[in-house]
Amino acid sequence: MRKKPIVSAVLLIGIGIIFGVALVSTFNTGGIASAFAADKEIGAKQAPVTLSPQVQALNDAMTSASKSVNATVVNIKVVTESKVDNKQLRDFFKFFGSPEDMPGGGEDGDMQKSEGAGSGVIISSDGYIITNNHVVEQAKDDGITVILSDRKEYKAKLIGRDPLTDLAVIKVEASNLPVAHIGNSDEVVIGEMVIAVGNPLGLNSTVTSGIVSAIGRGALGLNRDRYAVENFIQTDAAINPGNSGGGLFNLRGSLIGINSAIATRTGGYMGYGFAIPANLMKAVALDIIEDGKVDRGYIGISLRPVDEVSAKSLKLDKVAGALVDDIIKDSPAEKAGIEAGDVILELDGKPVNSSNDLQSLVAQRRAGDKVNLKLWRDGKSLSKSVVLKKRDDATVASNEDGVTGSASKEDESTNGTVSFKDLGFTVAPLTEKVKTELNIEDGVLITKVEPYSHASERGLFPGFVIVKAEKQSISKTGQINKIIKDRQGEVLKLQVKSKDGSRLIFLEIPKKS
Structure with a gap:
């Protein structure tokens, strides 16, 4: 009779072992959740928003573009060297004392390495890469490393730089690279x-x-x-x-x-x-x-943007174009007959809305290329052809981003000091020193410009010489006094000279009530 309880005990032990194994298995597989919480759900059954076909297409376009271009962009690591200058540090510790465990910084004149990083874009399958000039301009000879998106690394050679556009080309020795x-x-x-x-x-x-x-x-x-x-x-x-x-x-x-x-x-x-x-x-x-360098052509002009005041003076229909401030001597512009005060509206049929537009268009052409310009002069348009000239410093064009008088007499022959209080500047006769410095014979010297005045806002500075008002040459202060008086309520165009060259200034002459 004792056998039956023993058999029952054995069966219970066996069942316990089987249940224990199952329980351990659920812990190992995550099945414990289903074992004890089969009916429990977390999270919503579906997304709260259904994308329209248009939104889904936009999302697909974004992901597709990202995937397709990623391999064409590289990581660039740059090692630079600079000379150590510890003079200030030495002077400091000479006075206050140097800590015993201070690490040495190297002797003056020693070369110290530093690292920088940037990016680049692969533009040819054989390893040419475009990047910024400022990324690689200080790199030592063997200090440029390119890392591709697949983490392969290559040493790169600097092919050439163009600081004026902040572009540079480097090259790695590789083939079959993905190209943008x-x-x-x-x-x-x-x-x-x-x-x-x-x-x-x-x-x-x-x-x-x-x-x-x-x-x-x-x-x-x-x-x-x-x-x-x-x-x-x-x-x-x-x-x-x-x-x-x-x-x-x-x-x-x-x-x-x-x-x-x-x-x-x-x-x-x-x-x-x-x-x-x-x-x-x-x-x-x-x-x-x-x-290995940029063979850039240039026109030979100084430019400034057209603003509302200059557009009014020049009788332009809209505030657009590149205003010619000055002509460089013996330049293509001078040979083509371009004049200071001209407004360039188009280059080879492409609109020029600002001076930087013109610079960019010229920068895409080479020395020897012929360009056709549409100009605005004296209230009408005309065309000029210019053959771009090579220049050693690769300059394209300089971009400059600039009432009654109280005189003892109103005679044009007067040549004393005249102050234009409504405009905020004062003129005086030209001195022999200024004549020699600027290599000019005629004009009137601006001796004072009031801060925050209209003259200051328009770009006049003490030391400038007014050589023309509209198209009239100026040699006496009485002339400029009369012209300003006669043009009340209008915009006056002045040509001024300084050590930096010639430029145009446009002043709005207030109308007396």
């Missing part, structure tokens, strides 16, 4: 969706999106050279340090710009990024690849 398709940046429109691809802050292959915020953005002063070519595509796609040299692409996957700069007060992204147009990039890159 270069789009036509002239077709870019405001509001167009774009993606920026680069390596910001060391984050490889980063894609950000936005729209084209503006085109033809210039006069930013990002390049301190007065002959710099600034004609950017502005975007709100996030661009941060390390993005420089990366690509700005449209949703077709075409490269429309090279990311170059940001406008920021913090050093990081604030919603304003700028890219060099692809058409300009292509012209510069081809020049560098063929010759």
Whole structure:
């Protein structure tokens, strides 16, 4: 009779073992949840929003473009060298004493290495890569390394640089590389969706999106050279340090710009990024690849933007064009008969809305090329042909981004000091010293300009010499006094000279009640 309880005990132990194994299995596989909570659900059964076909197509276009261009953008690491200068540090510790465990900083004159980073875009399957000049300009001879999206690394050679456009070409020894398709940046429109691809802050292959915020953005002063070519595509796609040299692409996957700069007060992204147009990039890159440098032609003029005041004086229908401030001696412009005061409206049929537009168009052409200009002069249009000339410093055009008088007599022959209080400046007879310095015989000297006055706002400075008012040559202060008095309520065009050259100034003469 004792066998039956023993059998029952054995069966119970066996069942316990089987249940234990099953329980352990559920812990290992996550099945415990289904074992004890088979009816429990977490999360909603479906997404709350159903995308319309149009939105889904836009999303698909964004992801497709990002995937297709990612491999064409590379990471660039740069090693630079600079001389050690510890004089200030030595002077400090000479006075206060040096800590015993302070590491040595090297002797004066020793070369100290530092590292930087940027981005680039592959433009040929055999290894040519476009980037920014400021990314590689300080690189030591063997200090450029390119890292592809698949993490392969290559040493790169600097082929050439163009500081005026902030572009440079480097090359790696490789073949069958993925190549970016270069789009036509002239077709870019405001509001167009774009993606920026680069390596910001060391984050490889980063894609950000936005729209084209503006085109033809210039006069930013990002390049301190007065002959710099600034004609950017502005975007709100996030661009941060390390993005420089990366690509700005449209949703077709075409490269429309090279990311170059940001406008920021913090050093990081604030919603304003700028890219060099692809058409300009292509012209510069081809020049560098063929010759190792840019064989840029130039017209030989100083430019300034047309504003409302100058447009009124010149009788232009709209505020547009590039205003010729001065003509360089023996330049193509002088030979073609272009004059100071002309407004350039078109180049080879392409509209010139601003001075930076003209600079960008000329920068895409080579020395020896013939260009046709449409000008505005004396209230009517005319055409001039100019053959671009080679210049050693590769300058294209200089871009300058500038009432009654109280005299003892109103006679034009008067040549004393005259103050124009309503305009805020004072003129006096020309001194022999100024005549010698500027190599001129006639004119009147501006001796004082009141801060925040109309004259100051329009770009007049003490030391300027007024040589013409409208088309009348000026030799006495009485002349300028009479002209200003006679042109109340109008805009007066002045030609002034200084040590920096000649320029035009437009003043609105207040009308006396």
